[in-house]
Amino acid sequence: MRYSQYLLPTLKETPADAEVISHQLMMRAGMIRKVAAGVYNYMPFGLRSIRKMEQIIREEMNKAGAIECLMPMANPGELWQESGRWEKYGKELLRFKDRKNADFCMGPTHEEVVTDIVRNTVNSYRQLPLNLYQIQTKFRDEIRPRFGLMRGREFIMKDAYSFDIDDAGADKSYAKMYQAYRNIFNRCGLKFRAVEADSGAIGGSFSHEFMVLAESGEDGIVSCDTCEYAANIEKAELYYRDMETATATAPLQKIDTPDQRTIEDVADFLNVTAQQLVKTLIVQTSKDEVVAVLLRGDRELNSIKLANLLDVDWALLAEDDVIRQVTAAPVGFAGPIGLTIPVYADSEVRGMADFVVGGNAADVHYIGANHGRDFAVTRFADIRQAVAGDPCPRCDGGKFESWRGIEVGHVFKLGTKYSDAMNATVLNDKGQAQSLVMGCYGIGVGRTVAAAIEQNHDENGLMLPMPLAPFQVLVCMLNPKDDEVREAAEKLYAELESVGIEVLLDDRDERPGIKFKDADLIGIPLRVTVGARTLKEGNVELKARATGEQTEVAVDKIVNKLEQLVAEGLNF
RNA sequence: CGGGGCGUAGCGCAGUCUGGUAGCGCACCUGCUUCGGGAGCAGGGGGUCGGAGGUUCAAAUCCUCUCGCCCCGACCA
Secondary structure (H helix, E strand, C coil): CEHHHCCCCCCCCCCCCCCCHHHHHHHHCCCEEEEECCEEEECHHHHHHHHHHHHHHHHHHHHCCCEECCCCCEEEHHHHHHHCHHHHCCCCCCEEECCCCCEEEECCCCHHHHHHHHHHHCCEHHHCCEEEEEEEEEECCCCCCECHHHECCEEEEEEEEEEECCHHHHHHHHHHHHHHHHHHHHHCCCCEEEEECCCHHHCCCEEEEEEEECCCCCEEEEEECCCCCEEECCCCCCCCCCCCCCCCCCCCEEEECCCCCCHHHHHHHHCCCHHHEEEEEEEEECCCCEEEEEEECCCCECHHHHHHHHCCCCEEECCHHHHHHHHCCCCCCCCCCCCCCCEEEEHHHHCCCCEEEECCCCCEEEEEECECCCECCCEEECCECCCCCCECCCCCCCEEEEEEEEEEEEEEEEECHHHHHCCCEEECCCCCEEECEEEEEEEEHHHHHHHHHHHCEECCEECCCCCCCCCCEEEEECCCCCHHHHHHHHHHHHHHHHCCCCEEEECCCCCHHHHHHHHHHHCCCEEEEECHHHHCCCEEEEEECCCCCEEEEECCCHHHHHHHHHHHCCCC
16 A cells, blocks of 8 residues: 555644543544544544454454354344343433334344344254354444543444353353453453453353453453452452451440541541441432441442342432431431341451441441441341452452453353343254353454554554554655655565565655654554665665664565564564 | 533634634645755635524624533442
């Protein structure tokens, strides 16, 4: 490709609305342009990386035995009504009507459609296992799209769905996908971790997320410093193997705490640490229950764990008027003593005695409070947010480390949730109808490219690894008006094309400074500079974008050298 | 959904408080010079100031409504 005839609109300045580095660089390098909030054009240069990502995914999926198909973006509402998600999915599901006033939605994921395919075309266990995948544009009307391709509303996703006759088969399908995902992200040169995750709105029983490690990641992850355990912070289990129920030693005492509402206020006022306080949260659930939740003063509630414990869709902190009604006190003085609603306490609270709690009255707290003696706990359970330093639930002595990650892939074991709801059965070897056991597996294509940029850039621009780079080699023709330079660069360009190397020839009539700055910005892994200075010696200059390493190579050796470097997939 | 901020040329911004008929840098076009890390000089094109309504002799500027975009929050007890 000739730069002079290509559409590669680079920006000298960072667009004002781009916050994270991948978004800024994708804009500046002319890879994407925004059309609306969370909706982007893939410009020619960016599309090349996207397509490479897709191809890596496609190859690994095929190798793992999955079969590519393509389902529609516009989904009939009736399929979603059948699964129950038409009501349940919420506002992220973009719904609309066709001219006959029939319900439709833009597919945010395709369990319904793929289940419909399989129930209509697969009748026997002999046709299983089956894994169908597609690489397709999805639409989710996100509350807050942000960070360019990182969280768009419209985005390209690879989604795969496995169908098995039984759990054991589903486990095998899951394991294959898990391995395929490892291969995919390894091929992209990404630093990532597979972590245990909450299965969220898609539903199901078990799942892993593939997290690319990056400061800008939206997800918190913890991993054990000793064993293999790693999990999304939403899911990370906490288990106290030596925790004993604490015994009360102090008497319960009511004390005045005028205007001391927050944990910090109360701790300071009583001259104790937050660890000696137990905070009482009033929580409202999707089933319209109100419960109290007890946590050590410095801990945070994990509302996903709580929702799972209570078997509800969501469990959120109650509105102020509900708190006032339940506690008969102003907000800030809730406590477990005398409450009539169920009280759920974090496991950690079991080991606490003689603590401070709110008094359910204005300006009153209790000290010397004890569960069992002063109030009853409906149930102790793991309901708090994990933090660095917490004990590992899987091994003895391991401690959590924490970091940020970008979720680029997610594998779920779904079970029979959708096949039951949509009556997708096959006959088993005894001739009986049996629900299919499903799994689903997604990769955010654009997000993975963005994540790769988060991990591979410097202050001058992109440094995408060879497998994802839009081109493999940039030939930088300095001063096209110099006949010798032009002819040498043109010849090199033609030769590289003929051996199948993806080459961009910068034949623009621009000053060297502009060409070098653009070269660094767009970050093609290998740059060959053809200029009068080195050409006199019969050489061109070879520079690796990622390392900055630079060397002169004879004109008649450069094609071989580049072929070799590209084949190795490495910057030298 | 709540809070904050911003919409003026392709990009980055000034002008808005204090109303007087739109400007700077980059980019773009023409010419000359220049040519190994974002050149110089000269000339030039491009904006219904997000939209609608209102106040006024006069509105980018003041008022009302509206649309779009960005950020933060949605864990206060």
